[in-house]
Amino acid sequence: MMSLLIIVGVVVAVFVGFNIGGSSTGVAFGPAVGSRLVRKPTAAALFVVFALLGAWTVGRNVIDTMSSSIVPASQFTPVASVIVLFFTGLALLISNLYGVPASTSMTAVGAIVGLGLASGTLNQALMFIIISAWIVSPLVCFGIGIGVGRYVYPYLDRYVAFTKFTLQFIQLDRSGTVPRPYINPNASPQDIVGSLLVIVIACYMAFSAGASNAANAVAPLVGEGGSLTVDQGVLLAVFAFGLGSFTIARRTLETVGNEITELPILASLIVSIVGATIITILSYFGIPASLAVSTTSTIIGLGWGRASRAVPLPKLVTPTPGSSDFEMATGALVTSRAEDLPVGPTIGDIARQEDPPEKSEEIPDVPDIGAEGPADLDEESLFNPAAAKRIVTMWVLTPSLAILASYPVFVFLL
Template sequence: MLTNIAILLGLFFAMNIGGSGAAASMGISYGSGVVKKGLGLLLCSIAVFLGAWLGGGEVVKTMGSGIVPESTFTVQIALIVVASAALSLFLANIFGIPLSTSEVAVGSVVGAGLVYQSVFVGKLLWIMSFWLLTPIIAFVLAIFASSFLKNKRVKNWVESRRAIPILSVMVVVMGLFEAFSAGMNNVANAVGPLVGAGILSSGDGIFWGGLFVAFGVVLFGRRVVETNGKKITKLRLEEGCIISGTGATIVVLASLLGIPVPLTQITTSSIIGIGYAKDGLKVLKKDIVVRMLTIWIVSPVLSMILTYTLIQLMIEQNVYPIIAMAGVAISLFGVLFLMKGNNSQLKVQQETVKIK
């Protein structure tokens, strides 16, 4: 019974990954009018499945046995790990908080490892270094690519009529490349713990996980493509090629190394890099940087705490760590409340001085 529930939950999680993350890869192609929505989603689903099937094995190994030993995973723990990751994303969607699927999944696995003190700390730090470095690399590469487009000859060719058909094909190809990379990297988030627990073999996990990510693209991706393609910002075809190509290349290389990385943050960094090349420092708004760092921290911590709490309560039946965590949370909120009160009082005093 628990095994079947774990498989169903993992596959449902895979569908949501396809609908939210993978489908976004065709947003630029659809938004620029190069492909229709239905065709774009169909092509994306094929690319996602091929990415998972052909190249998802290394990241699945990492999620199943690279962060914590396989012995940590039982059917019950794998169920809780997948459920915590899915619930974290669900809660984030309700409150409108953008979280990284890869970071949430890794945090959930780490939460299980903390209960049994079995986390491979060196591997975890290696993964976290990629989370920090890959957006920076994407930002720098986008600047260099944008600078190349400013070359007079290149600029004249891009603006000529004969460039439009070539760029139209390129932006679709790069979008599919990005979808392929998403399949390579993200399928492990849903099935890695199931493979680690021996519920699914690596081959079955990759096949069924990839298939359900692809289903998710077709079933749930219409709204995401609409938002990314037409409701956020307008991008030129050549800029779309840079964004998709840069993000996909980085994610594919990370996948070959078995590192789960946040595709959304990498793509966002590429967009910021293009903006920096055009408008300079004013595009580097403090709130954008703070928002990305906040997501980087909140995504894994939220799922980690949730997994840790559920395992302690449901499997270990140990309430003492939960009481300690609740005490820390209450203390933290209390300090923040007092700081807010002091700031408000200080503002009132300053206004009073001004009036006098």
Template sequence: MPEPLLIFAILIAVFVGFNIGGSTTAPAFGPAVGASLVPKVVAGGLMAVFFGLGAATIGRRVVDTLGQQVLHDSSLFTLESSIVILGLVGLALFAGNRTGVPASTSMTTVGVIAGLGVASGELQWATMREILFWWVVAPIAGFAVSVVVGYVYYQRVADWISSSSADEPLFAIDRSGTIPTVTVTSSQRDELLAGVIVVGVGCLMAFSSGTSNIANVVAPLIGGGVIEMPIGIGLGSAAVALGALTIARRTLETLGSDIVELPLPAALVASTVSATIIVVLSLLGIPASFVVVATVSIAGLGWSRTLRGDGDSENRLSTPVGDGGVEPAEKHGALTPTGDGEPERELDFDPLESARVVTLQHVLPGVATASAYVVFSVAPVY
């Protein structure tokens, strides 16, 4: 029978995975759900499948990095230290949700493990320098690519998506037979292609999340030999799937994500650029933050629109919010009327807000790192 401490450690890991599933499903599939391409339950299912696929393939490399290469001695990952590490990661996730700025789970996990390494004198500085190098390069690359795409191609993408949008869902579930089947409700090629692209980008984001985030759930337990890699991958993926199919339904319904609040073309561009960068870094075994790369990619898109001179601040509209008030357009982007009289959100750029978000995304992992160093210095449970 497993000892109580092991059960507690696994429960904390499941809690972290559960929250990751709840918080990452909306950025991945919010545009598809918002466009009525897939129902929420299908979005949760796709998140579970593609996260698990990313975790079981490329994600192993990131687990090896965090579990074997950040510390000289992986035996420091005892049950007690693993509980502290996963607990601090869970607290950072909670704090990020409370402040409205999602904390980088990968940066927090690396920082907490680094705090253990410094306190014990077992930190692999060469590995940390490599990770930090890519943490600098990845956002710069995301920003640069997004500026180019935004300046040269964004308007074409936006116009194509606008002309290809369907008034009705493209896919429906036919329950008339014994076994429900999915039927296509549109015969327009461009509408189908646009719908497939929106759902496909969501699947790519879910896959990239699996490649990077699985290590944040189970790396300490696997690194310390508490559980084996296949069991850890399965456990972490199941925990994320549980979050995706339960609490993510609420975030999908409210679309309470910065990425989802963007106009659809911007969300697709930023998501594609960010997910691709994260997959490449995961192939290198580098734990990286999707939320940081996505934030600077969004900022790059906004800045490119400023360079083009698109959007007139005097013509910005306001958009109603859920509590019946009116929210300034600066927060979610300017709106312009479309041909049918409905406002369509445009991409806007607020450098101060972008700087605030990126700063907080680094402050929370920094606080978690310092907390880990203090805890492991005062109570060396490794």
């Protein structure tokens, strides 16, 4: 019976890792694949390599926290492990059905908290630290996004360009006996620098995803008396990531179902850097946190800051009486402050195989803060407050439901 439960636990862990790998590969390497900098198999291989690096290094700290620190490792019996993994997989299902970036990390921790409450072994001091990090880290991402969007992004948008190549960035000369790689002749020096930057940041995103997500797939199976050692758990998680990367990740760009897909490539790279850095830092300290929550918070902050350039800071702090609410938007990232100046390609453009308008070779001046431009208050691009409430509600609801649902199950079984 126990052997069967262990097998079930491993199968469920692979299912969780499979879905994580499929979604995370698309988010990390979407810009690189869509811009034809790397092919899909290359992107999958790079994701697996850097996810393994992240999981094998700082990811161990998160595995240790979730497998033995929130509750003692002895509490993770085969039955308890399967239940925790079940609720983690359920969070992935909810996320896919409703198109909301529900956090598998937060849900997995919620299920473990249910186990701790039922057994009376919950480490309350550690949970206070974890919950504090869950509150502070999105606010930090949001704040950084506002600062970059309001004061830095407009200048980067003028001088940093990303090209969508008709042919792959790296070509092979097969005229000789041994194929010789060479760079696409249409690539300018600026294209080369920008392209390498896209690939490096994609690899960094994969590192962060591996560091934070390996524990979600295997932590209940690891630990004192567990079914797997930490090394085995890391390898199993990355193996499952790889299955998702080489299969369902191929459809990520075609689906265009994630908030990040409608961002310009420049914005998506900024979001990736901020979100991945915050999660890597938290993972180093062994705190399980959500990459989806961090990146989405950065997207909202970046759009808010970008749109707020049309309003002086005193007006933001003290709105004019009788004026309509100035709703800040992630959509502000896909508009340009300069008249008749289209922005660079979005990941969604690439996914739909649409050619974005060509940018003017003339680089206009960036309007001062408070100077309104024709696209500053584009109502269609403003952020929908109802959507924001739905996302935040799901962030709170999924771990809460995991606790409420798992607690009676564990009370009954223990």
